[in-house]
Amino acid sequence: MNKKKIGFWSIVLLTINSIIGTGIFLSPGSVAKSAGTQAPMIYLVAAVFTSVLAITFASAAKYVTKSGAAYAYVKAAFGNTLGQYVGVTRVIAASIAWGTMGTFVVRTTLKIFGFDSANLTYVTVGFLVLMSILLLINIFGTRLLTVISDISTIGKVLALLVTIFAGIAILVYTGKSNISDINLLKAADGSPLIKEMSATAFVTAVIAAFYAFTGFESVASGSQDMENPEKNLPKAIPLAIGIIAAIYFGIVLVGMHVNPVALVQSKEVVVLASIFTNPILEKVVVLGALVSMFGINVAASFHTPRVLEAMAKEKQVPEIFAKRMSNDLPLPAFLFTAFFAIIIPLSFRYDSTGIAIISSISRFVQFLIVPLAVVVFYYGKSKETILDSKKSVVTDVIIPILALIFSVLLLVKFDWKGQFSIKDASGAVVTNTKAIISMIVGYVVLPVIMFVYTKMRKENR
Numbered sequence: 001m002n003k004k005k006i007g008f009w010s011i012v013l014l015t016i017n018s019i020i021g022t023g024i025f026l027s028p029g030s031v032a033k034s035a036g037t038q039a040p041m042i043y044l045v046a047a048v049f050t051s052v053l054a055i056t057f058a059s060a061a062k063y064v065t066k067s068g069a070a071y072a073y074v075k076a077a078f079g080n081t082l083g084q085y086v087g088v089t090r091v092i093a094a095s096i097a098w099g100t101m102g103t104f105v106v107r108t109t110l111k112i113f114g115f116d117s118a119n120l121t122y123v124t125v126g127f128l129v130l131m132s133i134l135l136l137i138n139i140f141g142t143r144l145l146t147v148i149s150d151i152s153t154i155g156k157v158l159a160l161l162v163t164i165f166a167g168i169a170i171l172v173y174t175g176k177s178n179i180s181d182i183n184l185l186k187a188a189d190g191s192p193l194i195k196e197m198s199a200t201a202f203v204t205a206v207i208a209a210f211y212a213f214t215g216f217e218s219v220a221s222g223s224q225d226m227e228n229p230e231k232n233l234p235k236a237i238p239l240a241i242g243i244i245a246a247i248y249f250g251i252v253l254v255g256m257h258v259n260p261v262a263l264v265q266s267k268e269v270v271v272l273a274s275i276f277t278n279p280i281l282e283k284v285v286v287l288g289a290l291v292s293m294f295g296i297n298v299a300a301s302f303h304t305p306r307v308l309e310a311m312a313k314e315k316q317v318p319e320i321f322a323k324r325m326s327n328d329l330p331l332p333a334f335l336f337t338a339f340f341a342i343i344i345p346l347s348f349r350y351d352s353t354g355i356a357i358i359s360s361i362s363r364f365v366q367f368l369i370v371p372l373a374v375v376v377f378y379y380g381k382s383k384e385t386i387l388d389s390k391k392s393v394v395t396d397v398i399i400p401i402l403a404l405i406f407s408v409l410l411l412v413k414f415d416w417k418g419q420f421s422i423k424d425a426s427g428a429v430v431t432n433t434k435a436i437i438s439m440i441v442g443y444v445v446l447p448v449i450m451f452v453y454t455k456m457r458k459e460n461r
Helices: 008-019 029-063 070-078 080-112 120-139 142-174 179-184 199-210 216-225 229-258 260-265 271-275 279-313 331-347 352-378 393-413 433-459
Strands: 421-423 429-431
Touching: 008 142, 008 216, 008 229, 008 279, 029 070, 029 179, 029 199, 029 216, 029 229, 029 260, 029 352, 029 393, 070 080, 070 216, 070 279, 070 352, 080 120, 080 279, 080 331, 080 352, 080 433, 120 142, 120 279, 120 331, 142 229, 142 279, 179 229, 179 260, 199 393, 216 229, 216 279, 216 352, 229 260, 229 271, 260 271, 271 279, 279 331, 352 393
Parallel strands: none
Antiparallel strands: 421 429
């Protein structure tokens, strides 16, 4: 079979596909509810934040081209122990994040076609069908996966562009902006729903918008399957972030001027579609959302197994996970991560709120350690041999330090209480026991098991 590696523009599209998922289609109203008329600006601030982190990851990619992304960077900079910890937690978190995204696409598809999305049987069957389709796509090799990733990315971007231009046309035709209507909304107690902007509200809104940009940190997980990753990744990732930032800003700006009330209050499956009263435009946006959600699952099915495969190649997990089929699919790693992607959402009865904690904390771990790794690379203090790349004090020291500062801010302002609390059937706030257990398993139990495995393996040599 002809093995084709992923070229520059496909890396750009894969990055876009890895980032644009459910958020911009399903929940732009959460930022609008926090920031009011300042929502478009919030997305620009979040884009700057993301760019700083993305440039940091891109800088790491020019020094280390092994697959695994953050795992490979941390291992090269700080050695096996910290690298293994980041790798194990990243594999589990990425699998759970994949399962969460799969839950979104299955439940949304069921709702759109009139099925009961709360029916566990329907969701489970739909989940298994989705995973089977993703497996088939991967079995046919990187050529087909790249084509599907490219097509789904182009499809979701076109849907968003149609939304932007349709909104502009509506505003030009009517000559009226409705953005001030958001200030008229009232809470249940009669107070204004949109509060005055404060420093805390600003940071909270930026953090909410920032999560719509996450996914860039996983792009280099499959660098082994990319052409010239040391050159292409540092260029492709920032370019993709710029494109996404422009699209997000346009979407939120248009939505806020056309129908901000719908963004905040709509109960529709695809919130973004509710800003239009035209059924054709609504269907275009809904179709774009489905393509987007499927596309990000395709991207996850590529990234996630390759982190585990990268660890297996370094003999930090059982070597069976390093085995590839003739078409370059790491099948054992795919099946292992797909199993976690299926079983954990099922154990939570497909309630993504309970499992979000693992994915969220995983990003904190990476965003804190990778900037430090880049600085280590710049000063030549890495534990492993790295590429002799062109160094820059701006991209390799100043920007990573800014990324570290931003990440600490993100960590401090993160809604820890909300992640560990849920409402029970009576509406009372209770401890999210499953989230706590998941965190302990993902961040303590499994890493310890892998450490013991590695130690025993060395002793038996």
